[in-house]
Amino acid sequence: MLSKKIWICVAVLLITSAVGTAAAIEPTSNAITAKAGSIGLKITPEEVISKAIDKVGNVESKLTPEEMIAKDRKKEQKLTPKELLGELIFFDANLSEPKGQACEDCHGKDVGWTGPNEASNVLRGGVYHGANVSRFGNRKPPTIAYSTFAPNFRLDNATTGAFVGGEFWDGRATGEIRGTAAADQATGPFLNPLEMNNPNGDVVVDKVCTSSYVDLFKQVWGSNACDDKKKAFDDIAFSIVAFEASKEVSPFTSKYDAYLDGKVKLTAKEMKGLELFKGKAICDQCHIADLGHDGKHPLFTNFIYGDPGTPRNPQNPFYNETEFNPLGAAYIDPGLAGHIQNDPNLLKYQRINYGKFKVPTLRNVDKRPNETFVKRYMHNGFFSSLQDVVHFYNTRDVLPVCGFSGSEIGKNCWPLPEVALNANPKVGHLGLTDEEEEDIVAFLNTLSDGFVPHK
Numbered sequence: 001m002l003s004k005k006i007w008i009c010v011a012v013l014l015i016t017s018a019v020g021t022a023a024a025i026e027p028t029s030n031a032i033t034a035k036a037g038s039i040g041l042k043i044t045p046e047e048v049i050s051k052a053i054d055k056v057g058n059v060e061s062k063l064t065p066e067e068m069i070a071k072d073r074k075k076e077q078k079l080t081p082k083e084l085l086g087e088l089i090f091f092d093a094n095l096s097e098p099k100g101q102a103c104e105d106c107h108g109k110d111v112g113w114t115g116p117n118e119a120s121n122v123l124r125g126g127v128y129h130g131a132n133v134s135r136f137g138n139r140k141p142p143t144i145a146y147s148t149f150a151p152n153f154r155l156d157n158a159t160t161g162a163f164v165g166g167e168f169w170d171g172r173a174t175g176e177i178r179g180t181a182a183a184d185q186a187t188g189p190f191l192n193p194l195e196m197n198n199p200n201g202d203v204v205v206d207k208v209c210t211s212s213y214v215d216l217f218k219q220v221w222g223s224n225a226c227d228d229k230k231k232a233f234d235d236i237a238f239s240i241v242a243f244e245a246s247k248e249v250s251p252f253t254s255k256y257d258a259y260l261d262g263k264v265k266l267t268a269k270e271m272k273g274l275e276l277f278k279g280k281a282i283c284d285q286c287h288i289a290d291l292g293h294d295g296k297h298p299l300f301t302n303f304i305y306g307d308p309g310t311p312r313n314p315q316n317p318f319y320n321e322t323e324f325n326p327l328g329a330a331y332i333d334p335g336l337a338g339h340i341q342n343d344p345n346l347l348k349y350q351r352i353n354y355g356k357f358k359v360p361t362l363r364n365v366d367k368r369p370n371e372t373f374v375k376r377y378m379h380n381g382f383f384s385s386l387q388d389v390v391h392f393y394n395t396r397d398v399l400p401v402c403g404f405s406g407s408e409i410g411k412n413c414w415p416l417p418e419v420a421l422n423a424n425p426k427v428g429h430l431g432l433t434d435e436e437e438e439d440i441v442a443f444l445n446t447l448s449d450g451f452v453p454h455k
């Protein structure tokens, strides 16, 4: 665990960078309007700072491994030793270089296992800095919940060049190395210089093998688990995957799950939203909502790749990342194309997959610590509310292109897609009324885990 001193230091950095970015966004006004696709989102720099302080305050109350184990023992539904080990690794802020960043810092439970820092969500499009706090990634953290269900990455149709599966927004954790996409993914963040920044796997293994939970590591993986470092790094990955797949992270306990089991009724509004989701709004063509043939509850993704026409997010701090982004503001996220173009055999499919991203699950899209908490949506966090997302799917091709005098994003215009080449023509003009848009949002609200039916 980190000392108080270091956290204060992180707090100061966070605040300084928050203020710095704020000034850069809106130099003339003291109210920051998160311009990127946000309708009516206004937050003052003071509010952002107080939120940043809140966050650091929360961090201090982080549990020690011993406390986490004790808490698990008290639970009705205990995790298996392997899942618990994965949880301890996931929450361990000692596993970054320098120390201080855990997986949970970008994937927090209260936020549906996606980005939990509101200052980053408001000011930086939900894109997070790494353990080296001056470095930023290029994408928004997707949820880890239900991610282990992703099939391994593969070419699905050699004629159309359609791919399916894999982890990360561009599927580059394929499953080729450790057998599953999830296991290939799990060690990526440890070594990513923009995230946890360790020089190699051995360093991470050494940290786990000198942690206070090393006995559990040996109990799960054998008394000599620390001897072979390559195997130990794999075992760290498998432990994390067990946690991600556990009832703690992927529990299928939303109101919609209870509805599918016949345990609760949806309200009339939610029901209308569901009908639209599967009907007029065609959401379920990609975000599957029906029970599977095997009776399994839906994951709200078919794991294919698409581009709803998501605009570029000017707030993305990656544009100012000089060390890792030589293109600066001219950077365009190639999505799946960037992943497959490294394989000469797949290069012929690069063009058709330019700017496409993996369809994310919609489970927990609205899960937030409170109603005013801002989350970000899409690979670059362009949208800051579900209302905006649905309005975009509905009117992308109907409203004029922004940039004219009096234009306001999402109100009377939309920016062009970041990559127009492959923007899906089936969405963008759904013909939904305002009320129907609201119904869909009401339905999306039923997908948050932890629903407790009223007795």
Ligand code: HEC
Residues within 6 Å of the ligand: 090, 101, 102, 103, 104, 105, 106, 107, 128, 129, 130, 131, 137, 139, 140, 141, 142, 143, 144, 147, 150, 166, 167, 168, 169, 170, 185, 186, 187, 189, 190, 194, 195, 196, 240
């Ligand atoms: C600095 C923030 C940050 C940290 C720390 C971090 N992640 Fe992530 N995570 C991200 C981002 C951003 C992505 C998307 C990256 C991409 O697609 O290129 C991501 C993607 C993922 C995914 C893919 C989900 C999917 O559906 O494809 C999983 C799983 C995941 N992270 C788990 C972890 C684990 C496990 C750790 C700790 C070992 C971790 N993350 C640490 C930011 C972070």
Ligand code: HEC
Residues within 6 Å of the ligand: 142, 143, 277, 281, 282, 283, 284, 285, 286, 287, 305, 306, 307, 308, 310, 357, 358, 359, 360, 361, 362, 365, 376, 377, 378, 379, 380, 386, 389, 390, 393, 424, 427, 440
């Ligand atoms: C043709 C496939 C397709 C259809 C139809 C579709 N989506 Fe999506 N959806 C995607 C893809 C692909 C992304 C990721 C795009 C990106 O990151 O730029 C996405 C992203 C999202 C997100 C962001 C989730 C997150 O975690 O960031 C939401 C919310 C969403 N879609 C809701 C909907 C709703 C509501 C509908 C119906 C009105 C819909 N989608 C229709 C493919 C689709």
